[in-house]
Amino acid sequence: MFRFRLDGSSGVPPYLQLVHQVRQSLLLGYLRAGDRLPTVKDVAGDLAINPNTVVKAYRQLEHEGLAGGRPGQGTFITAALVAPPPEASSALRAPLEQWFRDAEEAGLSEDAVTALIAVVRQDMRKERIA
Amino acid sequence: MTGDDGVAALRADRLGKRYGRVWALRDCTFSVPAGSVVGLVGPNGAGKTTLLSLTVGLLAATEGEIAVLGQRSRAYTADTLARVSYLAQDHPLYGGFTVADMLHLGRSMNPRWDQALARARLDRLGIPLERKIKTLSGGQQAQISLTMALAKRAPLLALDEPVASLDPIARLEFMRDVMAAAADTGLTVIIASHVISELERLCDWLLLLTAGRLQLAGPVDDLVAAHQVLTVPRAAPDAELPGTVISRIDSDRHSTVLTAADLGQLAQGLRPGWQAEAVSFEQLLIAYLQRPATAPAATEPDDDPARAGQPRSARTGITS
Amino acid sequence: MIWVTWRQHRAQAIVCLALICALALIAIPLGLAMRTTYSNDGLPACLARSGGAGCPAAITSFVNRFGQGVGTLISLPLVAIPVFLGIVVGAPLLGRELERGTWRMAWTQTVPRTRWLITKLGLVTGGLLVFGVAVTSITTWYHEPLDRVTSRLQPIGSYAEGLTFTASLLCAFGLAVLAGLLLRNTIGAMVAAYIAWEIPSAAVLLLNGPIHFPPASTMRIPCRAGCPGARIGSVPPVTGHLGDFVLGVTRSGGELVVSYLPTSRFWTVQLIGGGLYLAIAAATLGTAIWLLHQRTT
Numbered sequence: 001m002f003r004f005r006l007d008g009s010s011g012v013p014p015y016l017q018l019v020h021q022v023r024q025s026l027l028l029g030y031l032r033a034g035d036r037l038p039t040v041k042d043v044a045g046d047l048a049i050n051p052n053t054v055v056k057a058y059r060q061l062e063h064e065g066l067a068g069g070r071p072g073q074g075t076f077i078t079a080a081l082v083a084p085p086p087e088a089s090s091a092l093r094a095p096l097e098q099w100f101r102d103a104e105e106a107g108l109s110e111d112a113v114t115a116l117i118a119v120v121r122q123d124m125r126k127e128r129i130a
Numbered sequence: 131m132t133g134d135d136g137v138a139a140l141r142a143d144r145l146g147k148r149y150g151r152v153w154a155l156r157d158c159t160f161s162v163p164a165g166s167v168v169g170l171v172g173p174n175g176a177g178k179t180t181l182l183s184l185t186v187g188l189l190a191a192t193e194g195e196i197a198v199l200g201q202r203s204r205a206y207t208a209d210t211l212a213r214v215s216y217l218a219q220d221h222p223l224y225g226g227f228t229v230a231d232m233l234h235l236g237r238s239m240n241p242r243w244d245q246a247l248a249r250a251r252l253d254r255l256g257i258p259l260e261r262k263i264k265t266l267s268g269g270q271q272a273q274i275s276l277t278m279a280l281a282k283r284a285p286l287l288a289l290d291e292p293v294a295s296l297d298p299i300a301r302l303e304f305m306r307d308v309m310a311a312a313a314d315t316g317l318t319v320i321i322a323s324h325v326i327s328e329l330e331r332l333c334d335w336l337l338l339l340t341a342g343r344l345q346l347a348g349p350v351d352d353l354v355a356a357h358q359v360l361t362v363p364r365a366a367p368d369a370e371l372p373g374t375v376i377s378r379i380d381s382d383r384h385s386t387v388l389t390a391a392d393l394g395q396l397a398q399g400l401r402p403g404w405q406a407e408a409v410s411f412e413q414l415l416i417a418y419l420q421r422p423a424t425a426p427a428a429t430e431p432d433d434d435p436a437r438a439g440q441p442r443s444a445r446t447g448i449t450s
Numbered sequence: 451m452i453w454v455t456w457r458q459h460r461a462q463a464i465v466c467l468a469l470i471c472a473l474a475l476i477a478i479p480l481g482l483a484m485r486t487t488y489s490n491d492g493l494p495a496c497l498a499r500s501g502g503a504g505c506p507a508a509i510t511s512f513v514n515r516f517g518q519g520v521g522t523l524i525s526l527p528l529v530a531i532p533v534f535l536g537i538v539v540g541a542p543l544l545g546r547e548l549e550r551g552t553w554r555m556a557w558t559q560t561v562p563r564t565r566w567l568i569t570k571l572g573l574v575t576g577g578l579l580v581f582g583v584a585v586t587s588i589t590t591w592y593h594e595p596l597d598r599v600t601s602r603l604q605p606i607g608s609y610a611e612g613l614t615f616t617a618s619l620l621c622a623f624g625l626a627v628l629a630g631l632l633l634r635n636t637i638g639a640m641v642a643a644y645i646a647w648e649i650p651s652a653a654v655l656l657l658n659g660p661i662h663f664p665p666a667s668t669m670r671i672p673c674r675a676g677c678p679g680a681r682i683g684s685v686p687p688v689t690g691h692l693g694d695f696v697l698g699v700t701r702s703g704g705e706l707v708v709s710y711l712p713t714s715r716f717w718t719v720q721l722i723g724g725g726l727y728l729a730i731a732a733a734t735l736g737t738a739i740w741l742l743h744q745r746t747t
Contacts, residue, residue, distance in 0.1 A: 006331065011410065014331050045310030048302055049331040050167050054313075111405050118408075119393055122355075186558055206743075208564045218554035224458070231457060238453045239559035274553070281561070 139318035144194035169333035221275035225264035269300025374401025536622025545630025582616025613724025624734035
């Protein structure tokens with residue numbers, strides 16, 4: 001059975017830690033498509049965390065297309081994590097650099113830019129989940 | 131806010147309790163969805179035990195009411211007692227009884243007792259049935275109490291500072307079992323504690339009491355999202371800051387401020403040179419716990435789920 | 451709830467059973483020996499013929515043999531047992547639950563606290579009642595031959611038969627239960643209950659002693675041929691009736707003025723004393739139940 005860890009002092013929300021660990025294991029090949037993730041009860045009982053946190057993590061994984069639940073059977077890994085093709089990243093890089101230049105010109109400090117990115121990301125995430 | 135099936139696991143409406151002239155609890159209103167794990171936080175004497183006692187039916191409310199799964203809690207009635215499993219501080223048990231005797235007591239005094247579950251748990255924990263309670267360690271006694279609470283099969287489990295007297299390993303074992311039980315049965319759990327460092331990974335709902343008044347009530351995620359930590363110039367007055375200022379620490383040239391403000395207010399009110407970051411659960415609790423008791427309660431009940439847990443004044447500032 | 455009450459009072463029940471057995475082991479052989487002597491000494495015939503006037507020596511020796519010495523093995527513990535048993539059983543019932551905090555477990559199962567208390571008190575009171583009746587039955591049986599030749603109205607005698615033993619036991623129990631609730635402490639409740647119990651106990655003692663309620667009877671016997679050997683300790687008593695308890699004999703103008711308690715008075719006194727104890731028991735237990743019902747913690 002796949003065992004999770006929790007780092008209480010890392011500052012990263014618990015559910016994200018679980019998601020990261022799954023992603024990490026997928027990248028390293030420790031988890032493969034078809035593997036069954038432990039039940040919510042097992043994880044909650046193992047780590048002493050809120051079961052809803054586990055549910056949230058599994059939902060996030062489903063949302064990212066990495067895992068899927070089969071009713072009555074559990075949650076299974078559905079895809080291997082493949083690094084995105086290099087062309088996708090390089091295609092996005094140029095508009096991103098331009099955007100940073102625009103922000104600097106508008107007078108936004110680095111931290112304000114970071115804040116704005118966080119705000120927009122959070123808003124979009126909320127839209128998605130709602 | 132109510133759960134998917136519509137009935138709140140625990141709902142309070144202007145709940146208050148007075149002892150003589152002193153109000154131990156006043157004007158508490160909240161609605162906890164089924165399946166939540168609620169952290170009941172506050173300094174000693176804030177009213178946590180009073181709130182739990184009112185929920186269980188150990189006390190009668192002076193004003194208002196509290197209901198478990200839609201049914202109003204009435205003091206000392208079998209109906210109310212059947213709905214909540216209560217684990218008091220120091221997990222009291224009869225020292226001269228054996229473990230088997232305590233289970234027998236549970237079976238004798240609870241109509242809906244699950245003896246099989248109790249036996250299975252004790253088997254798994256490796257606690258022999260013939261041992262006398264007083265010969266067991268603190269951790270084992272806490273586990274017996276928890277076994278009895280779970281075997282009662284009530285929809286709400288109320289734990290009053292359950293791990294205060296336990297060593298770290300015993301603590302961990304105990305909470306593991308509580309979380310596993312919550313995952314298994316959809317149990318709603320309410321944990322009263324003043325050890326806030328452990329609550330973050332356990333709780334998804336929060337009730338924060340100081341001096342008998344509810345300062346925060348709502349899902350943890352929503353409450354955290356509704357607060358920001360701002361770094362601002364020392365000179366910036368509270369009135370110019372977005373949202374309501376909860377706490378402020380002044381240094382020579384800058385101040386660190388915790389405000390109750392949603393992202394909309396933040397976007398509008400954030401000035402250049404000011405920095406905003408998300409607040410951690412622990413920071414949020416500490417800030418509210420340190421607030422003077424005379425400050426008005428920051429939260430007000432609202433039927434709109436999107437606004438649950440948000441401060442009153444912040445809400446009036448939002449334009450529709 | 452019945453099992454829980456039994457389990458919590460199991461040790462006490464066993465002790466009570468042991469006490470009854472010990473009492474029986476002493477009283478039965480003695481009682482049988484007494485009955486043998488009683489018939490062998492010709493007492494039944496003597497009593498039938500002359501009401502005891504014809505065999506004062508035999509009666510005196512019989513009473514000396516069985517009424518004192520060995521007989522006190524049975525009588526004296528009877529005086530101490532009710533109060534100590536009552537407070538030992540009663541004080542922890544509520545006192546220990548409150549003292550140790552186990553009420554937070556006991557009263558959050560599915561049994562409301564008032565029903566918990568009523569069931570417990572009902573069962574334990576019933577048990578004490580059975581114990582009291584058993585003890586009283588054994589000692590009454592033991593005393594039967596003695597009762598025919600002496601008076602039951604002596605203070606110690608009144609403990610062995612009638613209501614006193616059981617009623618005073620229940621009184622001590624009731625006081626201890628209430629004290630346990632009010633003081634939330636076992637030892638303190640025991641002390642308080644003991645002190646409180648002494649009040650009705652003293653009242654009952656006084657009623658049998660200097661005070662006499664109802665008042666003592668008086669009989670005037672004309673003295674003919676010089677009043678022979680009329681003493682308090684005469685057997686049979688001066689009143690001519692075995693079982694009367696003579697308090698005082700004085701001569702006054704050719705008459706013997708005898709102050710005495712007639713044997714028929716026994717049950718009157720038992721009902722008064724027993725009634726007082728039982729009234730206190732009922733009042734204290736009822737108050738405990740009512741207070742528990744009212745309390746907020």
